[in-house]
Amino acid sequence: MSRPGIFGPPRDWPAQDLIGLSDELDPDLVVLAYRCGVFPMPLHNAWFPARMGWWSPMRRGVLLPDGLRVTRSLRKSAKHYVTTVDAAFDEVIARCADPRRPHGWIDHDIVDAFTALHHRGVVHSVEAWTPEGNLAGGLYGISVGGLFAGESMFHDPDIGRDASKVALLRLVSAMQRDGQADRIIDVQWRTDHLASLGVIEIDRDEYLGVLDETLALSAPDWAAERGRTDRGGEETGA
Structure with missing residues (x-):
């Protein structure tokens, strides 16, 4: 190459x-x-x-921010977590890369590259915490223009019921916050689980056709997002 x-x-x-x-x-x-x-x-x-x-x-999984399906149970779960952005990136990617996870694929090369990009301000994490301050779930991905490409997400099976979904809910809020309705969250492949959250499939040509326009959009204000803490669905300052 x-x-x-x-x-x-x-x-x-x-x-x-x-x-x-x-x-x-x-x-x-x-x-x-x-x-x-x-x-x-x-x-x-x-x-x-x-x-x-x-x-x-050939069939790309994408989530349009206004297409997220938020059930009553998810809204209820969100009240049990505090969400942050870029507060614990190293721990989030380590949990996503845990080799004990079924179908784990994240290796040291991926961790090193995405950690370097996190330090450049290109890769971001979203965390969901219990009220006691324990990391219950999270996700990370790369932000390029109006595209956020989600790489992986996790939840703690003991304390993190719906925690990864709550982190996704916070990500969607960040993508929508300044009225850029055409931003896209790329999830690579659609699964039944992701489909239940509103992820759709589009073919490769369609995805590539909208990509340039999406990249031309502004990225979310990640610095401002780091200053926001969402407590039970209500945002506060850092």
């Missing part, structure tokens, strides 16, 4: 989710990939000689 035009024109991509391979992963490449509609995911235990796969799903 070479730069620029590292992935080539989309018309030349294979008609499958996996569109490239490499042994290289660095923060700049990750940002470039998302701008091209591509994301990295390691090829653990695969027969491919490369260790990193580059993916652009």
Whole structure:
């Protein structure tokens, strides 16, 4: 893979989710990939000689901020948590990367690259805390223009009922806060769980067609988000 035009024109991509391979992963490449509609995911235990796969799903899972389904039970759960932004990134990504999680895929290369991007202010975490101050759930992802690409989310099975959903609710609030209704949350693939929250599927061509417009939008004001604490659904200053 070479730069620029590292992935080539989309018309030349294979008609499958996996569109490239490499042994290289660095923060700049990750940002470039998302701008091209591509994301990295390691090829653990695969027969491919490369260790990193580059993916652009034929059917992309996306959540439009005004499309989030908030049930009565989720609103009730939200009252039991305090949510923050970028307050515990290292712990969130470590919990998401816990090798004991089923279908875990986040390796040291991913952690290193996204941690570096967090320090640059490009990758952000959202946390959900119990009133006692324990981390109950969270998510992290990369913010490029009006696109937030969610990488992973987790909840603590003992203390975190609905905590990852509550973190998502806070993320959606951040994406909507200044009236930029056309921002998009990319979740890579639609699952039944994500579909229950309002995630839809669009085909690759449609996703790439709206990507440039989305990237041209302003990102949420993450500095302001770090200064907001949501306590039971009511925002306060830091």
